[in-house]
Amino acid sequence: MTRFAVTTLGTGAALPARGRSPSAQVLDANGSLYLIDCGEGTQERLRASGANFQRIRHVFIGHLHGDHYLGLMGLISSFHLMGRSGPLDVHAPEGLQAIIDLQLRTSRTFLRYPLTFHIIRPENGRTLLEDEHVTVHGLALRHRLPCTGFVFREQPAPRNLRKDQVHRVPHFERNAVKAGEDLVLDDGTVVPNAELTVAPPPPRSYAYCSDTAYTPGIVPFIRQVDLLYHEATFTEQLAERARETLHSTARQAAMIAREAGARRLLLGHFSSRYKNTEVLLAEARAVFPSVEASSDGCTYAIDQRTIV
Numbered sequence: 001m002t003r004f005a006v007t008t009l010g011t012g013a014a015l016p017a018r019g020r021s022p023s024a025q026v027l028d029a030n031g032s033l034y035l036i037d038c039g040e041g042t043q044e045r046l047r048a049s050g051a052n053f054q055r056i057r058h059v060f061i062g063h064l065h066g067d068h069y070l071g072l073m074g075l076i077s078s079f080h081l082m083g084r085s086g087p088l089d090v091h092a093p094e095g096l097q098a099i100i101d102l103q104l105r106t107s108r109t110f111l112r113y114p115l116t117f118h119i120i121r122p123e124n125g126r127t128l129l130e131d132e133h134v135t136v137h138g139l140a141l142r143h144r145l146p147c148t149g150f151v152f153r154e155q156p157a158p159r160n161l162r163k164d165q166v167h168r169v170p171h172f173e174r175n176a177v178k179a180g181e182d183l184v185l186d187d188g189t190v191v192p193n194a195e196l197t198v199a200p201p202p203p204r205s206y207a208y209c210s211d212t213a214y215t216p217g218i219v220p221f222i223r224q225v226d227l228l229y230h231e232a233t234f235t236e237q238l239a240e241r242a243r244e245t246l247h248s249t250a251r252q253a254a255m256i257a258r259e260a261g262a263r264r265l266l267l268g269h270f271s272s273r274y275k276n277t278e279v280l281l282a283e284a285r286a287v288f289p290s291v292e293a294s295s296d297g298c299t300y301a302i303d304q305r306t307i308v
Ligand SMILES: [Zn+2]
Pocket: 063, 065, 143, 211
């Protein structure tokens, strides 16, 4: 089975506190790494995670509050010092390129590798990237700045040849049959693909929703997602504060997971006022039982669904 897993590098809101760093995550899709947000200190935490982070090709920054991007300049600079030559693509709201360019210009740094910015806007379902491993779509979150969430979906795997039928398929036809084509025998007989193959497990998916007020408008775009990371900055006791700052409560995060029919919910972006996550977890669990609280440095693997 190929790997599809997310490591939460930073799970705190706003300030580095109580063992929680600002937002950053790395998604590993079959060895291809995607960085999602890049709060202060992200590169140290990438190093601590053991990830070969030179392999990060794409960075996604959802919005331009400092706790989601202040680590990016350091990472770009370190890639330069480490001799990176491969391209780096940053998908971010308008404004980030000017911030980074100013710092590079001021320090007279001429990067050894191509750095390209792609401007993103919050829009549900917009395709932001398609490569050999994943497609990435945007989500329109509701926050004090334009804020985009991200849905990562694995590219569909080829169909699997049935063990009892493999011998019927000549080697040179196997890729075509795995791609769904029927097999035509020498005498012209057509063997339907369904006799020869079984469907692969459905592609796995991961959604990242931070920062946002309760926004049911995203639900149709994250339906049946395997793992939903949703911010839960506060509990319902501070619902008023959540409304003012356009953040969510743990209960609201769970409501989104329930409405979307998500398989699992991962809470994060916790206010530093919470000594531990018990109260947030309990609040969410009452609405959506399959919930965990994310911790810095933890990896959450997303298993394939078994076909019944
Ligand atoms: Zn924010």
